[in-house]
Amino acid sequence: AQSVTQLDSQVPVFEEAPVELRCNYSSSVSVYLFWYVQYPNQGLQLLLKYLSGSTLVKGINGFEAEFNKSQTSFHLRKPSVHISDTAEYFCAVTMPSSGTYKYIFGTGTRLKVLA
C-alpha cells in the first residue's frame, strides 16, 4: 500500500532564510506527487505537482520540489521565506494506475516563519 511520511511536524525558520520540508513516500508502482498549502482557517491550495518529466518542479509563491525516485522523496524548498509563508504544508501521493484519483496525504508540516 502507498503511504506518505512527513517527518517534521513543525519547522521554525527566520524570515529570508531558506527552508526545506521533507516528504518521503512508499509505493511499489509509479506515483504522482503533490504539495498543498493550508493557511489558517482555510482549505488546501495546490502549490505544485510532479506527474512526469523534469524532476525539478516549480510552483507558486517561489516554491519548488525535486522528485528523487531512488530515495522515494519529494522535498519542498524555498530559497528565501517570508512571514506570509507561515502555514501548514501537506505532501500527497496518488497512483495513476489505480484510476481512482484518490490521494493519500501526509500528516503535515507546520512552517513558522520568524521575524
Place this chain on the structure above:
Amino acid sequence: NAGVTQTPKFQVLKTGQSMTLQCAQDMNHNSMYWYRQDPGMGLRLIYYSASEGTTDKGEVPNGYNVSRLNKREFSLRLESAAPSQTSVYFCASSGTGDYYGYTFGSGTRLTVV
C-alpha cells in the same frame, strides 16, 4: 467564483444527533471526496465518488454515509454523532483523468459534545 462550496462552516452537535454536511462544485468535475482533518493526522479520506451515481469507502468510513445527489452535489451524513467525529471536514473535487489536483472547499468545523 468557481469552486467548491461547503455548508455549514461551523456546527456544534450533541452526542447522538444527526446532521448532513453539504458540498457543491460548479467546475463540472466528475469526482468528489470527503476528508476529515485532525491534528497530527493529516487528511484522511472518508468517502469518495468517482462519478455521478457511484460512491466508495475511503480510509475512515465508519459512522458516515454519503449521497452523490447529482454531478454537482456530494453530501456527508452523520446519523448519530459521537465525540470522536469532532473534526474539520473538507470536501474536494477533481476532473476524471485530471491530475491537476483537487479543488478544496473551505471546510466545516464540527464539534460533538
